[in-house]
Amino acid sequence: MSELDRRSVIAGLPAAAALAAAPRLAAAAPAAQPVFGAETFTLANGLTGVVIPMRRAPVVAHMVWYRVGAADEPPGLSGMAHFLEHLMFKGTPNVGPGEFSRRVAREGGRDNAFTGHDYTGYFQQVAADRLELVMRLEADRMANLLLDPKDIEPERLVILEERRQVIENVPLRRFRERLAPLLYVNHPYGRPVIGWEHEIRAIPREALVAFHERYYGPGNAILVVQGDVTTDQVRRLAEVTYGRLPRTGRVERRRPQEPPAVGERRLALADPRVREPQMARLFLAPTARQAPDEADALEVLAHVLGSGPTSRLWRALVDSGLAASASAAYGGESVDPTEFALHASPRPGVEPARVEAALGEALARLLDEGAGEEEVSRAIRQMTAGAVFARDSLMGGARTVGAALAVDLPLAHVEHWPARIAAVTPARVTEAARAVLRPEAAVTGWLTPDGNRS
Structure with a gap:
C-alpha cells in the first residue's frame, strides 16, 4: 500500500509496502540469530512496547504506531486518517500549535509522521537523554489533542494543496490512484490514502474527534524505541509517561472484503x-x-x-x-x-x-x-x-518491526x-x-x- 509522509509522499507503483516506505530487510544472519534482537513488554493500559538496543551512538529513534489507517475510514470520508495525522501537530492544552516539532528541533532532533492504509505512525530521532521528553509529548497528544476549529480549516487547505502537488501534478501517482480501484473493487485499499478531493472538503470536525477518540488509545498503539537504551530503561520511562493514560482496548478492524477476481x-x-x-x-x-x-x-x-x-x-x-x-x-x-x-x-x-x-x-x-x-x-x-547490515540504520529496525506489528x-x-x-x-x-x-x-x-x- 502507498504511504503518505507528513512532509513528502512516498509514492510510486506498488511496493510494500511497504512497506510502502519502510526499509525492507536486506538481511540475513545465521538462521538462529534474530535480525534485530527486539524485546517486548506490555503496559497495564494495553500499550505494546518494543525495544531494539543499538549502542553505536547516544541517540534513539522513538516511534508510536497506531493500528488504524486509510482503510479504516468510514465510507465517504476518505483522507480522514491522513487529515488527523496533520492535526496531531496542532496542539494540546499543554503544547501549542507547532510547538511539538519546535521542542524536538531545539533539542537537536527531528520528527515526522506518515499514514498508510493499515497504520499511522509518528517518530522522533533525539539524543538518548531526551527520550523521556518525546515520550511525554507523544503521550500528551495521544490523550489531549485539541482539534480546534481554527486549526482544522487552514490545515484542510494545506492538504488539498498537498494533493494537487503530489498527486494531480505527478502523472505516475495519478495513474496509480486510478488503477487501484480496478484491483480493489470493494475493499477500501482502492481509496487513496490522501483522500479524494471532494471528500477531504467534506470531513467534519466531529468525525475527526470521534476518529481520534476511537483509535488513538494505548491499547491500539505500539511503542518502538531503537538506539542507545535498554528494555528496562524504556519500560520505566513508558510507565511514567504512557502508563498514566487510561486503559483502552484493541479496536477490531471491520472492512468490506474483495469478491473473487473475475475477468481482466x-x-x-x-x-x-x-x-x-x-x-x-x-x-x-x-x-x-x-x-x-x-x-x-x-x-x-x-x-x-x-x-x-x-x-x-x-x-x-x-x-x-x-x-x-x-x-x-x-x-x-x-x-x-x-x-x-x-x-x-x-x-x-x-x-x-x-x-x-x-x-x-x-x-x-x-x-x-x-x-x-x-x-x-x-x-x-x-x-x-x-x-x-540490517541493524545499521537507526530507523530501519524500528520501522520494519513497527510496520509488521501494526498489521x-x-x-x-x-x-x-x-x-x-x-x-x-x-x-x-x-x-x-x-x-x-x-x-x-x-x-x-x-x-x-x-x-x-x-
Missing part, C-alpha cells in the same frame, strides 16, 4: 506531460498474515521476475531492446489481500503493445516451465546477502525472515506463481501521452 480489467490513461509510456500489471495476492509460506514464495518470485539484469522480465524486455526498464514488486505486510505488481516502460519508438505481448509471453513461460533451481537460489542469495504479524516474522526466505524452494515459487499470476484476473494499465497503447 484495463485502464488507459492519457497525460500529455508523460514523456515515455508506463505499463503496470497487477494481481491480487495473499498477505503474510493469511498465508505466510506463500508470501515468502511470492517475495522470491518477485525477485526472480523483476530484480535487475539477471531477472526474467529484464532479459525478456530490456535485453531484447523492447523496454528501458522492467520490474516486479510484492508487499505482503498488510492486513488484507495485497498486490503483486509488474512494471515496464517501452524504449522510445517501441510500440507499447509489443512490450505487453513480451511480458505476457515471459509470464506464460514461467507458469508453464516453473521456476528453476539456479534462478531461485540466486534470488535467495541476493535477497539475504546484506543481512548483517498483526508476529515479531518472529521480522526476526527470522532470512531463514524463512532461505527455505523457499522452486516448487513453492512455481505454486505461488500459478496461484496468483492468473491472466484472467489481471489488472493492466497504460499511462501514455495520448492514452493509446497500440
